[in-house]
Amino acid sequence: MENQPHKGRGRDAATDSPIVGANGATQSADILGSQLNPPEISPSRTRHLNAAILGGAPAFERTLHVGRPNMPDQQVFLKRMKQILNSGQLTNWGPLVQDFESRVAEISGAKHCIATCNATTGLELAISGLGMSGDVIVPSFTFIATVHALWRQGVRPVFCDIDPVTHCLDVDCVEAAITSRTTGILGVHLWGNSCASPKLRDLAKQHDLKLLFDAAHAFGCQSDQKNPYLGDAEVYSFHATKCIHAFEGGAIVTNDRDLADRLRLLVNFGFAEEDIVEHLGTNGKMNEASAAMGLTSIEAMDRFFAHNRENYNAFAAGLADVPGINLMSRSTAHKHSYQYIVTEVDPTIVGATRDELVAALRLENVYARRYFYPGCHRMQPYAGLSQRAGLTLPVTEAVAERVMILPTGMAVTSQDVDRLCSRIASIVRQAPAVCTAIRQCKDPRLPYFAQKDANTSTNHH
Numbered sequence: 001m002e003n004q005p006h007k008g009r010g011r012d013a014a015t016d017s018p019i020v021g022a023n024g025a026t027q028s029a030d031i032l033g034s035q036l037n038p039p040e041i042s043p044s045r046t047r048h049l050n051a052a053i054l055g056g057a058p059a060f061e062r063t064l065h066v067g068r069p070n071m072p073d074q075q076v077f078l079k080r081m082k083q084i085l086n087s088g089q090l091t092n093w094g095p096l097v098q099d100f101e102s103r104v105a106e107i108s109g110a111k112h113c114i115a116t117c118n119a120t121t122g123l124e125l126a127i128s129g130l131g132m133s134g135d136v137i138v139p140s141f142t143f144i145a146t147v148h149a150l151w152r153q154g155v156r157p158v159f160c161d162i163d164p165v166t167h168c169l170d171v172d173c174v175e176a177a178i179t180s181r182t183t184g185i186l187g188v189h190l191w192g193n194s195c196a197s198p199k200l201r202d203l204a205k206q207h208d209l210k211l212l213f214d215a216a217h218a219f220g221c222q223s224d225q226k227n228p229y230l231g232d233a234e235v236y237s238f239h240a241t242k243c244i245h246a247f248e249g250g251a252i253v254t255n256d257r258d259l260a261d262r263l264r265l266l267v268n269f270g271f272a273e274e275d276i277v278e279h280l281g282t283n284g285k286m287n288e289a290s291a292a293m294g295l296t297s298i299e300a301m302d303r304f305f306a307h308n309r310e311n312y313n314a315f316a317a318g319l320a321d322v323p324g325i326n327l328m329s330r331s332t333a334h335k336h337s338y339q340y341i342v343t344e345v346d347p348t349i350v351g352a353t354r355d356e357l358v359a360a361l362r363l364e365n366v367y368a369r370r371y372f373y374p375g376c377h378r379m380q381p382y383a384g385l386s387q388r389a390g391l392t393l394p395v396t397e398a399v400a401e402r403v404m405i406l407p408t409g410m411a412v413t414s415q416d417v418d419r420l421c422s423r424i425a426s427i428v429r430q431a432p433a434v435c436t437a438i439r440q441c442k443d444p445r446l447p448y449f450a451q452k453d454a455n456t457s458t459n460h461h
């Protein structure tokens with residue numbers, strides 16, 4: 001089923017096996033908690049089975065990161081760089097930026113594309129170009145740049161809750177938040193999930209609101225080439241952590257010719273012609289080197305997506321039988337980058353919090369991440385405003401406590417995924433002992449939040 005937390009059939013762990021006692025029975029986590037290194041298991045075997053926080057060998061010698069850059073064909077990239085150096089045109093809509101804009105427009109199914117130096121600037125430009133003012137409705141469960149872009153353009157973010165399955169804006173909450181001050185909706189295609197439902201589009205139309213999408217996660221993710229739910233505009237990120245990147249980069253796509261023309265002025269200081277400035281613009285242009293990387297990266301898109309899909313399938317199989325770790329499922333009807341391995345940790349089942357799991361994984365040399373904790377409405381400069389307004393976002397707050405993003409990308413193989421899932425299963429089996437060890441651990445690699453939370457926690461398990 002589309003977008004349901006994934007729980008399918010699993011397969012045996014590749015590197016760890018269930019911890020079996022002398023009588024052949026699988027030991028419960030409670031027994032392990034009070035009886036580490038039982039005499040009937042040889043020390044080397046125990047070391048292999050144990051989580052690193054319990055004295056076992058780390059699952060990985062090298063570190064696995066979330067968002068490690070994907071590297072496209074070096075020779076092709078270097079050829080393009082040579083072309084740039086020989087031409088002498090480094091920026092200001094050189095031929096590679098023009099090619100990049102054409103490719104992005106084509107892939108996204110939009111008529112116009114304006115390349116930018118990053119998505120944050122792209123969002124600010126789109127907000128300004130669309131004439132958003134007053135209040136704009138936005139999710140709190142997003143990267144802070146979405147909200148900063150509004151605030152920096154003098155627009156007040158009105159935070160809205162999210163759907164617990166897709167993590168995108170809850171349309172009923174959006175409807176309830178519309179007032180006479182509202183001029184637009186800024187939705188986020190989080191994790192590459194589409195936020196652009198027909199209902200949201202109808203709502204925007206009905207109330208005459210601008211509809212902008214932060215599609216930083218979503219380049220290349222769509223059901224077909226037409227992109228019928230584009231909204232007024234959509235902004236991609238080509239930051240190095242994205243599946244397709246341009247070192248740093250962004251792009252605004254739209255079907256609105258007037259908006260595109262305006263954005264082309266805004267992105268270049270507002271210059272209409274030499275010496276003629278018509279708008280309050282900025283310098284948001286993409287440079288030729290970024291376009292060279294962006295184009296080369298786009299050429300590798302199918303390979304990157306396929307690799308990520310293989311990793312995703314390995315995660316789905318490897319985590320299927322791990323209780324309390326739910327992998328967000330992906331609709332096979334949509335083309336998808338699978339760039340985010342989104343899991344939700346249920347502490348009542350796992351016997352450890354998400355933060356404790358993230359901490360235990362650090363010692364395995366796995367840098368899992370707790371995106372987007374604690375939610376933008378609880379970060380500065382918005383926390384004070386939210387507090388004064390008595391704002392609570394129950395789904396956002398619950399999801400922000402549970403989400404754990406696991407590493408994928410070209411630097412992670414499906415064998416790595418098998419090993420990682422097996423180690424997560426081991427950690428979960430040994431949860432009580434793991435939690436006790438985290439509380440006592442002084443290892444500087446441990447994220448401060450895990451120790452702090454563990455020290456102040458009363459009854460996690």
Ligand SMILES: Cc1ncc(COP(=O)(O)O)c(C=O)c1O
Nearest residue numbers: 118119120143145216237238239
């Ligand atoms: C949802 C979201 N919006 C905006 C951005 C900002 O993108 P950029 O780094 O290209 O400015 C990011 C960056 O990761 C993001 O995740």
